[in-house]
Amino acid sequence: xxxxxxxxxxxxxxxxxxxxxxxxxxxxxxxxxxxxxxxxxxxxxxxxxxxxxxxxxxxxxxxxxxxxxxxxxxxxxxxxxxxxxxxxxxxxxxxxxxxxxxxxxxxxxxxxxxxxxxxxxxxxxxxxxxxxxxxxxxxxxxxxxxxxxxxxxxxxxxxxxxxxxxxxxxxxxxxxxxxxxxxxxxxxxxxxxxxxxxxxxxxxxxxxxxxxxxxxxxxxxxxxxxxxxxxxxxxxxxxxxxxxxxxxxxxxxxxxxxxxxxxxxxxxxxxxxxxxxxxxxxxxxxxxxxxxxxxxxxxxxxxxxxxxxxxxxxxxxxxxxxxxxxxxxxxxxxxxxxxxxxxxxxxxxxxxxxxxxxxxxxxxxxxxxxxxxxxxxxxxxxxxxxxxxxxxxxxxxxxxxxxxxxxxxxxxxxxxxxxxxxxxxxxxxxxxxxxxxxxxxxxxxxxxxxxxxxxxxxxxxxxxxxxxxxxxxxxxxxxxxxxxxxxxxxxxxxxxxxxxxxxxxxxxxxxxxxxxxxxxxxxxxxxxxxxxxxxxxxxxxxxxxxxxxxxxxxxxxxxxxxxxxxxxxxxxxxxxxxxxxxxxxxxxxxxxxxxxxxxxxxxxxxxxxxxxxxxxxxxxxxxxxxxxxxxxxxxxxxxxxxxxxxxxxxxxxxxxxxxxxxxxxxxxxxxxxxxxxxxxxxxxxxxxxxxxxxxxxxxxxxxxxxxxxxxxxxxxxxxxxxxxxxxxxxxxxxxxxxxx
Amino acid sequence: xxxxxxxxxxxxxxxxxxxxxxxxxxxxxxxxxxxxxxxxxxxxxxxxxxxxxxxxxxxxxxxxxxxxxxxxxxxxxxxxxxxxxxxxxxxxxxxxxxxxxxxxxxxxxxxxxxxxxxxxxxxxxxxxxxxxxxxxxxxxxxxxxxxxxxxxxxxxxxxxxxxxxxxxxxxxxxxxxxxxxxxxxxxxxxxxxxxxxxxxxxxxxxxxxxxxxxxxxxxxxxxxxx
Numbered sequence: 001x002x003x004x005x006x007x008x009x010x011x012x013x014x015x016x017x018x019x020x021x022x023x024x025x026x027x028x029x030x031x032x033x034x035x036x037x038x039x040x041x042x043x044x045x046x047x048x049x050x051x052x053x054x055x056x057x058x059x060x061x062x063x064x065x066x067x068x069x070x071x072x073x074x075x076x077x078x079x080x081x082x083x084x085x086x087x088x089x090x091x092x093x094x095x096x097x098x099x100x101x102x103x104x105x106x107x108x109x110x111x112x113x114x115x116x117x118x119x120x121x122x123x124x125x126x127x128x129x130x131x132x133x134x135x136x137x138x139x140x141x142x143x144x145x146x147x148x149x150x151x152x153x154x155x156x157x158x159x160x161x162x163x164x165x166x167x168x169x170x171x172x173x174x175x176x177x178x179x180x181x182x183x184x185x186x187x188x189x190x191x192x193x194x195x196x197x198x199x200x201x202x203x204x205x206x207x208x209x210x211x212x213x214x215x216x217x218x219x220x221x222x223x224x225x226x227x228x229x230x231x232x233x234x235x236x237x238x239x240x241x242x243x244x245x246x247x248x249x250x251x252x253x254x255x256x257x258x259x260x261x262x263x264x265x266x267x268x269x270x271x272x273x274x275x276x277x278x279x280x281x282x283x284x285x286x287x288x289x290x291x292x293x294x295x296x297x298x299x300x301x302x303x304x305x306x307x308x309x310x311x312x313x314x315x316x317x318x319x320x321x322x323x324x325x326x327x328x329x330x331x332x333x334x335x336x337x338x339x340x341x342x343x344x345x346x347x348x349x350x351x352x353x354x355x356x357x358x359x360x361x362x363x364x365x366x367x368x369x370x371x372x373x374x375x376x377x378x379x380x381x382x383x384x385x386x387x388x389x390x391x392x393x394x395x396x397x398x399x400x401x402x403x404x405x406x407x408x409x410x411x412x413x414x415x416x417x418x419x420x421x422x423x424x425x426x427x428x429x430x431x432x433x434x435x436x437x438x439x440x441x442x443x444x445x446x447x448x449x450x451x452x453x454x455x456x457x458x459x460x461x462x463x464x465x466x467x468x469x470x471x472x473x474x475x476x477x478x479x480x481x482x483x484x485x486x487x488x489x490x491x492x493x494x495x496x497x498x499x500x501x502x503x504x505x506x507x508x509x510x511x512x513x514x515x516x517x518x519x520x521x522x523x524x525x526x527x528x529x530x531x532x533x534x535x536x537x538x539x540x541x542x543x544x545x546x547x548x549x550x551x552x553x554x555x556x557x558x559x560x561x562x563x564x565x566x567x568x569x570x571x572x573x574x575x576x577x578x579x580x581x582x583x584x585x586x587x588x589x590x591x592x593x594x595x596x597x598x599x600x601x602x603x604x605x606x607x608x609x610x611x612x613x614x615x616x617x618x619x620x621x622x623x624x625x626x627x628x629x630x631x632x633x634x635x636x637x638x639x640x641x642x643x644x645x646x647x648x649x650x651x652x653x654x655x656x657x658x659x660x661x662x663x664x665x666x667x668x669x670x671x672x673x674x675x676x677x678x679x680x681x682x683x684x685x686x687x688x689x690x691x692x693x694x695x696x697x698x699x700x701x702x703x704x705x706x707x708x709x710x711x712x713x714x715x716x717x718x719x720x721x722x723x724x725x726x727x728x729x730x731x732x733x734x735x736x737x738x739x740x
Numbered sequence: 741x742x743x744x745x746x747x748x749x750x751x752x753x754x755x756x757x758x759x760x761x762x763x764x765x766x767x768x769x770x771x772x773x774x775x776x777x778x779x780x781x782x783x784x785x786x787x788x789x790x791x792x793x794x795x796x797x798x799x800x801x802x803x804x805x806x807x808x809x810x811x812x813x814x815x816x817x818x819x820x821x822x823x824x825x826x827x828x829x830x831x832x833x834x835x836x837x838x839x840x841x842x843x844x845x846x847x848x849x850x851x852x853x854x855x856x857x858x859x860x861x862x863x864x865x866x867x868x869x870x871x872x873x874x875x876x877x878x879x880x881x882x883x884x885x886x887x888x889x890x891x892x893x894x895x896x897x898x899x900x901x902x903x904x905x906x907x908x909x910x911x912x913x914x915x916x917x918x919x920x921x922x923x924x925x926x927x928x929x930x931x932x933x934x935x936x937x938x939x940x941x942x943x944x945x946x947x948x949x950x951x952x953x954x955x956x957x958x959x960x961x962x963x964x965x966x
Binding site (some may be wrong): 150153154157158159160242243244245247248251334335336419420421422423424425426427428431442558 | 749750752753755756759760773790791793794795796849850851852853879881883936938939944945
């Protein structure tokens, strides 16, 4: 009997509860908790589920907007896209499990985020993933890349959602802690959104989906701790995914929702049955009583503790309208899924658990859920790095060689090896696949609309200056959506940081959130959902601060979009936003000079907005068909990517000044557009009226990228450099000298 | 014009296929669930792609033994055109309606990309809208598309014009023997193919190269004179 286990300080510590948190728990119930209750406190009060270190700061983010139907606090954010439709989306991390068991960790990360979306009644229509790995020559990196990419694909492909975008980066600071951030978006009718707030007393609580096993017990607690040498022992805390069951669960849930049987529904993610039941009860100011003997299990002799903490995948909990029981049950039988009434709602705000006729837990539900502990962690203001002037950096002798090297570097090379393992076309609505600025998916059955998706953050900027880095992540996401012609609607944030108990790292978090908030406010780009992943550290070494921003944009008329590969011969190229000048914290400085130094480029929100609005207007007006934002690697990389994707060359005058800054400077708020010759005068005139820095760069055509006085390269040669790195690396053909 | 789409748990390109058939015929296809034992009268039966029953055991193996497949076999026997795409092709092979097997891709990785297909036989009811030797574009998206058959079977396929599509030179994405992408049965009314023509049937897909397969199967194009 698990109630016989006595609670020792060691047991409390093993559950990740601090002594004061344990005392608080004891105070709430007026006695020592049972082992099941201790497990529940641990599951609900850990960082991953309670956001206890971050809540104070998350509240500062702008979350409202004209189109926002549901902001943070639900399974996913909901944004109105007109005509009775809405887009439902969120991004969530699965970092720790993916480092321990890359395939299953990544797969269940994808599974979890898809469930968050269809729990709300939305059919998933697009996925993205932002992946960060250690340096390429670290012995674990290939293994993690291979496993994570296969896991993301294995789950998403089988489930049947197109993966339309994402990021992959390498840096030594992720050697001991890779990042796997999964994004999903779904489409729903605005009048058929489902929430997790329980309503009504004495109503049946129903368990749906797959059976409960011992996998993932304590996963959320594991995700709230740093790693050390005991990591291999944590493998059993990683869940195992079954995309087939999830696909059946999706279809069953969407069918079920049409019957009017659902009062409230919540997926079982982190901390499984515990978290889902508490959320539904706490949000509805109700109690929940569960009878664990009714829970469908796939292993024998499972204890209440294990059942309450299992993170078995592909499960849901709902409050059922009792008169619909038969029709609801028939749907789940058809899909060969479990359907079991495991409890009821009560009016006493208690979370009560019965097993073998005995009460094994009796806890106050509000204090477990929305009134969980909250901290104002001490923090110190990070010192941003000093600016570096381009004039103090020597110019390279051979610009062509530099461009080829950058195109074939780990962070700028083609990600084809990765995204070809993802089904990018399924559902038949993909208009722009990975490899451009944003993924574009048409709105199913809508005559004109499409949605754009982009995931962005530049961790080296966040490391150099957390405020600027946070702001830049938002600005770049907004810019990428703009570059395909979309109007940015809203974003989700996935904040990956180190240990919040260290004031320096807490300071990095605080300033990054401040930067994100300022940018979102200025660009009218609210945060509607998100996730925080702290304690991303191994042996005390924290990751680069990585606040990933996943943005969604709306295209009203999908015949008026731009793509980076749509450039044609004789098109005239324009640079919007001024010449490059800033090399601090740039890829150029790191890859060519071997220096990770300097301040990142400043973000001017007003310029972002004006330049972006100008470009978007040209795209929507059908004038600019080809467009690319300028980001990592600067103008030369943007031009090279347009050449490679359009399979043609260009002749460019990059202007006067320091060549490396003009070509590789990462100044923000900039775009390259290609237009027909007849539009040239009009562009110049409109730019002048708008008072924007717009400069004619040159003309498209031929088979070579020629930048006057600086370089001339064959597009085929650039393509080989660009496409080779990833396959060569993964086949073991690249062995850079080991750094450690 | 009645088309029928077979539905099995775990299929996921069923909605793509339904949309494609609706676009081409102007009429929503009929659907039948795998536990049913009969099919409505159909001018074309389609088994779409996906991961039926999770592709557990082997791709298509469990689906091939579902009740509806007996009805599909009977319809095929009577000459009704049957098209299996991706998982549908795997299911048709597992059900014995087509010879050979689809093994794991030689890279051991899932692959989604556009490939080029050579129409090696333009005289089947599915390919009459193409010309012999025509190269068409078509996307693939699969983990188990590596077609294999023994030498005897390959010779029979080859000699009777039953290899309908081959991956054009240099685009074989999965290691399939003799670059085989699609084959028909001896009577020519059952076509299995790994690529996804349903994802390339309207201009917004970036091309309409896949359309003629459906139009051909439904008799909407004129068969080219021999």
